[in-house]
Amino acid sequence: PGYANARFAGSNDEDCLAADQAEAVARLVRLRRRRPLVLTADRGRGKTAALGIACARLLAAGQAHIQVTAPRPEAIAALFERLTALRPEGKCHDNRFVEAGVGCVEFMAPDVLSDKLERGEVGGPGSWLLVDEAAAIPAAMLGAWLTAFPRIVFATTVHGYEGSGRGFALRFRERLERQAPEWQQYHLAAPIRWCADDPLEPLINQLLLLDAEPPAAVPLAPLFLQHWQQAQLAADEQALRAVFGLLVQAHYRTTPGDLQRLLDERGLSITTLASDGQIQAVCVSADEGGFAPELAERVARGERRLPGHLLAQSLAAHAGSRQALTARLRRVQRIAVHPERRREGLGRHLLEAEREAAREAGIDLLGASFGAEPGLLAFWQALGFCTVRLGLSRETSTGEHAVMVTAPLSAEGSAIRIELVRRFRRLLPALLAFELAALDPEVVLALLSEGGSPSRVEGERQDLADVAGAGREPALARPALQALVWRAAQAPPHDRELAWLAGWAFQGRDLAWLAAQAGVAGRRQALARLRKIVGRYLPAGESGEVGGFPPR
Incomplete structure (x- = not known):
């Protein structure tokens, strides 16, 4: 409000309200190939408006098409507002700005953008992509865009529920350094939504923990495990800020409702690991299931839907397991480790403690739901969890398929898990051929690595040898090639060529x-590469056999 009439001291740019906003726009317009810009700001600094101003100037300079993405369309409303104000000849409709004879600026949700990228419909020479609230988008997806778009901007909020810009920088820096070592960063500091030193801003930050940060990292100190009552955590401001700061840094989406649920939701379990008095990791879980058989049947048939119970209700509705509703489940809602203490076993320590506490409480299954990503799947698989369900479509905001994993804690839980895994493995090949045909092949390998590989059938060795060295059409030996991939997937880590074959x-x-x-280039060279890959993995077909291949 009042943007057009407001002017701030220090800006010589008539379209910008502050000097650092003008500098951000200048950097955006001058962006060079393969030198991505990471644009960070606290809330209310005009970051998204700066993207809109830059779009207007890029169109004026002859850039005909600019792609924009964000977790949700509302996040880039200010971009289109400024663009429309500065280019009144154009029209904006359905998050697409078009100016006849000049060009367009088009918003695409992350999942749509990734699908189009997979089909080769976006990206390539001369293409531009502006990513707003990049901290709320998985790093793997950002990395794919970084490869595809020569000019790309990652804008994100440092403090706020849009995601942690500092956490984003830590997670994504390694990939940036590897793929674009000349990347640059700029931070907008001058407030636009607020007056300088407005007391309302720190008050809102304090009330909603918008500026919550993880505590100091304390390596090499003994770890102290603590189970918190919600009232106890609410009364300890320092611990609450540390816990919430870890959760915001580690997860892509946080809302004010998450803070409310952390303190008020019934049946919530909160466990932390601390070193020298500083919380280094946190696990939040909730109990589910335990329904009476009559209610379980109604829920499974879709006649009732109860708040919470995500894991139990999903396994009943989508995997056909009524027992998941009558048994007692505990779902790990969130687990977060200090960014400087990752890969030290703290997450494993927390989950092992959660598993033991759940077993003592009489829980049958411990589970979790998260975005399907090879690294995360490997973490849970190493702790004995198996995949029991995979969402058929990507989540719009993250572009990832939701995956559910479980580990049994009782005899009843073991029986339920065995049946869930059997159903999922039997269904998986058909899903990959149709509904999950666009799933990341590296995720495919992670899923195939669970539960054993197919037994070799008569003639399979010859089929593989013919494809590798005798010029046989690979499609006519597809069952043998599938078995080869499934068997090779049992020995991670997997290389990218095996993912291509999958x-x-x-x-x-x-x-x-x-x-x-x-x-x-071309079908002939691709076919030759496929044959070479088959030949390289052919010895895996001679290795030991494990039963459990789904029926053909």
Whole structure:
């Protein structure tokens, strides 16, 4: 409000309200190939408006098409507002700005953008992508965009529920350094929504913990495990800020409702690990299930929907398990480790403590739901969890498929988990061929690595040898190639060539896709590469066999 009439001291740019906003716009417009810009700001600094101003100037300079994405369309409303004000000849409709004879600025949700990128419909030479609230988007997805778009901007909020810009920088810095070592960063500090030193801003930050930060990292000190009552945590301001700061840094989406649920939701369990008095990791879980059989049947049939109970209700509705509703489940809602203490075993320590506490409480299954990503799947698999369900569509805001994993804690839980895993593994090949044909092939390998590989059938060895060295059409030996991939997936880590073979064998990805992944030109070279991959993995077909392959 009042943007057009407001002027702040220090800005010589008539379109900008502060000097650092003008500098951000200048950097955006001058952006060079393969030198991505990371733009950070606290809330109310005009970051998104700066993107809109830059779009207006890029259109004026002859850039015909600019792609924009964010977790949700509302996040970039200020971009289109400023763009429309500065380019009144154009029209904005359905998050797409078009100026006849000049160009367009188009918003795409992350999942749509990734799908189009997979099909080669976006990206490439001369393309631009502006990513707002990048901290709320998985790093793997950002990395794919970084590769595809020569000019790309990652804008994010440092403090606030949009995600932690500092956490984003820590998570994404390694990939930036590897893929674009000349990347640059700029921070907007001058407030626009607020007056300088307005007491309302720190008050709102304090009330909603918008500025909550993780405490200091304390390596090499003994760890102290603590289970918190919600009232106890609410009364300890320092501990509450530390816990919430860790949760915001580690997770892509946080809302004021998460703070309320942390303190008020019934049946919530909060466990922390501390070193030298500083909380270094936190696990939040909630009890589910335990329904009477009659209610469980109604829920499974879709006639009732109860608040909470995400894991239990989803396994009943989508995996057909009524027992998941009558048994007692505990779902790990969130687990977060200090960014400087990761890969030290703190997450494992927390989950092992949660598993023991749940077993003592009479829980049958411990589970979790998260975005399907190879690294996360490997973490849970190493702790004995198995996949029991995978969402058929990507979440709009993250572009990832939701995956559910469980570990049994009782005899009843073991029986339920065995049946859930059996159903999922039997269904998986068909899902990969149809509904999950666009799933990341590295996630496919992570899923195939669970539960054993197929037994070799008669003639399979010859089929594989013929594909590798005798010129046989690979499609005519697809069952043997699927078995080869499934068997090789049992021995992680997996290389990218095995992921390519999985994409071709299970998901129907064509040779054009394989050529693009391998960086070769044409069907003939792609086919030769496929044969070479089969030949390299052929010895895996001679290894020991494990039963459990789903029926053909």
